[in-house]
Amino acid sequence: MKKIISNGAVLAASLLSLTVLAQVKNGDKIKLITLDPGHFHAALVQKTMLKGVDARVQVYAPAGPDLQSHLDKINGYNKRGQDATNWNEVVYTGTDFFNKMIAEKKGNVVVMAGNNLKKTEYVKRSIDAGFNVLGDKPMAIDNQHFEMLKSAFANAAQKKLVLYDIMTERYEITNNLQREFAMITEVFGQLKKGTVQNPAVEMESVHYFYKYVSGAVLSRPAWFFDVKQQGEGLQDVGVHLVDLAQWQCFPNRTINYKTDIKFNNAKRWPSEITQSQFKAITKLDGFPEFLRKNVIKDTILQVYANGTVNYKLFGVNMKLTAKWAYSAPPGSADSHYSLLHGTKADLVIHQGVEEKYQPALYIKPLKNDAAYEKLLMKKLKIIQAKYTGVELKKDAGGWEVIVPEKYKDGHEAHFGRVTEKYLGYLRNGNIPKWEVPNMIAKYYTTTTALALAIKSK
Incomplete structure (x- = not known):
């Protein structure tokens, strides 16, 4: 990997107001800019x-361990034995790195994955300057940043730029299949409305501070352990849950966050990390002063790092929960649970001991008889037309969806798939009409849930 470190004065302030001609036409070369990469997701792109x-x-980034960690990961991809990449990282580390990026205009897509306290302002100022933005979640962690993000989306629309967040969970195969089966009325029926006590949609994700990425701890x-900089659990990884709830339950439907979302309740609670655990994760001997x-x-x-929200979307009661712990049980990793209650069947994803900690989708019919089985097998062909090799295995409560290994490409691979989707939107100008309003609705849900949880404590 070629690494060029340069420093220099910023161009005159008047240049900062110029608009970058960053709109990408079909056939144009995409030129990436990575801004202040403090999270490993920037490298996974x-x-x-x-x-x-x-x-x-x-x-463009400040010099320090966050930048070095990013460059080390890219260097590892360049030097690996199989499918090696050939990225050439050209690095600027001056203290004026953000203004330098704006002034130099050396790319047309800014990739952001780092400190979430700074991220929303970075997003807005990059859009204002004419750059397209691919941002890691979350793009807003509280109400103040939500208002700033709304302004960024409005400016992006005016400038014909694409602002998009990295929703990798849409590419996990069991999430895809849960959505597909939910759209088959003969199998799933209609999504129930549920109640506050018994929601129609229940999702829970469990993540771990100590984990392996690209084969290394x-x-x-x-x-990362300061929620004012990283965001709380529901406002960070919980973004994926809100996104899945919208995407799976109301496919292609545009959400008006002011009228279509009603909150029931929300709460938050802490995870506890010992000093020795903190050292194992950060390599620091003690807690810094800001913690x-x-x-x-x-x-x-x-x-x-833990939070839950109970709310209504289009009148459907949903409960979403995000949790964090120090490390996963042996043999396991981050996990996802999802239950959709239909009038004919429940669709549930488990990822526990019985599944060997791998996500598995089950169909649990309310009336498990021969007529339902015959219809299910007929409608399975709709799924198989999109996902060849998918089969059903009967169990005591219904059927397990058997997924061929070729579809289990893993979380890290999903970053490339999201990026390819985003680049397609850039080149073809065909981002779905519901994507932007639903992104806004998503961050309204997470940030309002935080305000409600804090108020209700």
Whole structure:
């Protein structure tokens, strides 16, 4: 990997108001810019080479361990034995790195995955300057940043730019199949309305601070444990749950967040991390000063990384929960649970011991008789037309959906697939009409849930 470190004065301030001609026409080369990569998701966007994307990538960031960790991952992809990449990272580390990016205009797509306290402002200012933006979740972590994000979307529309977040969970095969079966009325029926006590949609994700990425133990920055910089659990990984609830339950339907979403309740609670656990994750000997206010008993850090929201979308009661713990049980990893209640069947994803910690989709009919089985087998052909090799295995409560290994490409591979989808929107100008209003609705849901949880405590 070629690494060029340069420093220099910023161009005159008047240049900052100029609009970058960053709109991408079909056939144009995509030129990536990576901005302040503080999260490993920035590197995963480049885990494979991307068709039509220049191998030369401009990186603007402050010097330090976050940047070095990013460059090390890219270097690892370039040097691996199989499917090696050939990215050429050109790095600028001046303290004026953001203004330098705006002034130099050396790319047309800015990739952002890092400190979430800064991210929304980065998004808005990049859009204002004429860059397209592919942002990691979350793009807003509280009400103030939500208002800023709305403004960014409005400016992106005016400038004909594409602002998009990285929703990898849409590419996980069991999530796809759960959505597909839910759209077959003869199999699923209609989505129930549910109640506050018994929601029609229930989802829960469990994540872990200590984990492996690209084959190595992930070292996280200390700010990751400050919810003012990273965001709380529901406002961070919970974005995926809100996105899936919208995407699976109301496919292609545009959401008006002001009228279509009604909140029931929300709450938040902390995860506790010991000083030795913190060191294992960050490689730091102690808690930095900005975290001391969250330390109890001198050695335990409380991180408000857990949250749940109970709300109505189009009158359907939903309960979504995000949790974080230190490390996963042996043999397991981050997990996802999802239950959709239909008038003819429930569709549920489990990822527990029985599934060997791999996600599995089950169809649980309310009336499990021969007539339903005959109809299910007939409608299975609709699924198989899109996903060849998918089969059903009968069990005590219904059927398990058997998925061929070729569809199980893993979480890290999904970043490339999201990026390819995004690049297609850039080249063809065909982003669905519902995507932007539904992104706005998504962040309204997560940020309003936080305000409600804090108020109700």
